Amino acid sequence: MGGKVATLREDGFVVEGGPDAVVRYKPWALELMRGLGLEAEIVGTLPARPSALIHDGRRALPIPAGLQMVVPADLWALARSPLLSPLGKARAALDLFLPKGPPGDEAFGAFIRRRLGPQVWARLAAPLSGGIYGGDPGELSTLAAFPQLKALEEAHGSLIRGAMRQRRERGTREGGQLFASLREGLGAMVEALGARLEGVELRLGVEVRGLERRREWWVHTSEGALCADAVVLATPAGVSGRLLEPLHPEAARALQQIPYGASATVTLAFERAHLPPRVGHGLLLAAGSGFAARGFTWTDQKWSGRAPEGLGLVRAYFSGLLAGEEELVALARRDLERLWGRVPPVVRAWVFRWPQGLPRYTLGHRERVAQALRAEELPGLFLAGAAYQGVGLPEVIQMGQAVADRVVQFLRAESTASSRLG
Known part of the structure; x- marks a missing residue:
């Protein structure tokens, strides 16, 4: 019971095998948690600036602050971001003046390139949306997978203008305002639901x-x-x-x-004293950058209380890859070695594989x-x-x-x- 919500608790670790958070501005999950009496257990991410980086195969660069979905909502942060070239920033800002596109559906990659340009797509939107859906995000249906963005274009004539308004309403990931979970992991919600079914045959x-x-x-x-x-x-x-x-x-x-596309997560525990400095909550890895994983989450820096004192948790996310547990651990270690130069000894490892991970829209x-x-x-x-x-x-x-x-x-x-x- 619980679908792909899979929380493992052992020896002081809280490990998520599936999703590790819900977004606050979509209220239904938080409302359910409150309805189950879990209000006091709801936690936000630890504040971090920058909250995450994107690695393009050569270097890791911070995601611009104030991002809404995949759209820049802080023009000053966009102007200062090294993720885009001056030409790429100018092309993104052109979104403020472009006319609306046709009302019908279009591939998500074509939609973002049309509004914000090829650099925003390749260096920002593709890694972020690929982390949500896996596979090739460029072939997704905009109206099915990201109807909010099509609605922003329709309502405001500009993705950036609409995202700036959303930012004032929703907050940002940097302040720990955007994502939420439960102190004992999302599995606590499933367990609370199960407790309500006393007397029901399962x-x-x-x-x-x-x-x-x-x-x-x-x-x-x-x-x-x-x-x-x-x-x-x-x-x-x-x-x-x-x-x-x-x-x-x-x-x-x-x-x-x-x-559907296959997905998997690998969580590795290390002695924190042996870990190199890690920035923010994690790192997304751009497609075609030579990494096997789609991204890494520094779990102990994203949530409090997920690992015993003195230990750090690193979670790798894989998409579109069918492999055994040992191979997935080896691939995660290889990617970390490329990022860090040296990987300290692994204290514990957990692998969750989902052959039918997510439907692709x-x-x-x-x-x-x-x-x-x-x-x-x-x-x-x-x-x-x-x-x-x-x-x-x-x-x-x-x-x-x-x-x-x-x-x-x-x-x-x-x-x-x-x-x-x-």
Whole structure:
């Protein structure tokens, strides 16, 4: 239970195998935490300036302060940033004067290059968005993956102008205002949810092999068949598609066309006294820069209380790479050796692999989702999860809550209809 939220606590370590934070300006995750009685456990990141750097293969440079998503929102910080050349900065500032683009969808790489220029894309937006979705961020659908940015262009005529307004409302990552977690890791939220289900039968680790619709639903599992009034498929899109093939072939076909990318995290513990100086919360690694990892998080510098006294935690994130645990640890060490020159002895190591890490919202995603959701024409069937309206925890929680409300309404309507017939 918990999907890709996987928090491991042992010997004074708090290790996240999946996501390690939620963004504050998307309120649904924080609202759920508060509703579960976890208000006092919510923590922010430790303040850091700069909060993170981007390594282009030659050197690591700070991300400009005041960034909103991938858009510069502080012109003075942009002007001082060594990440862009003077020509690249001038081209980015041209966004303030360019006309709006066409209203339809476009590849995310083309969208950012059109608004902010090729340097902002290659040196800033691509590493940041690649860290969210993995794979090639240039092929993502702007309207599906980053609809907020398309909305900024539409509302303000300029990404930078809209981002400057957002910054005043949301705060920045440098002040520890943007991201939040729980003192004992995000797994504490899943555990609190589980505690609320006392008296509810949970069957974890049971394979669902087929669905059948009679007057009610029959769920065929590795432990036998279950009868249900309603079914919520919160499985990866391909799994949902396989289960729906006999029931709604068109929706099944659309679900199976949503691509997924593999991901993995490797967390390494070191004696802090042996670690070289580390800046901020971490480091993103630009694609094509020769690194295997997409980025590193200096976990003990991002969150308090994640490692025993005297030890430091370093987390590597990999995308699009299917490899064994030992190989992933070796790749993380090799990348660190390139960054640091010498890697101290590893005290502990944890590896989490996700063969179907995240759905990829490529061009045509919104049309595929619309076709997939037609499966809900089947009475009592509902779809939920990261494949539809956002891959982040807040978006998934928002969709889950909306689907739960619809399930309750459906069951009430069914109960009322049965009472009338009785």
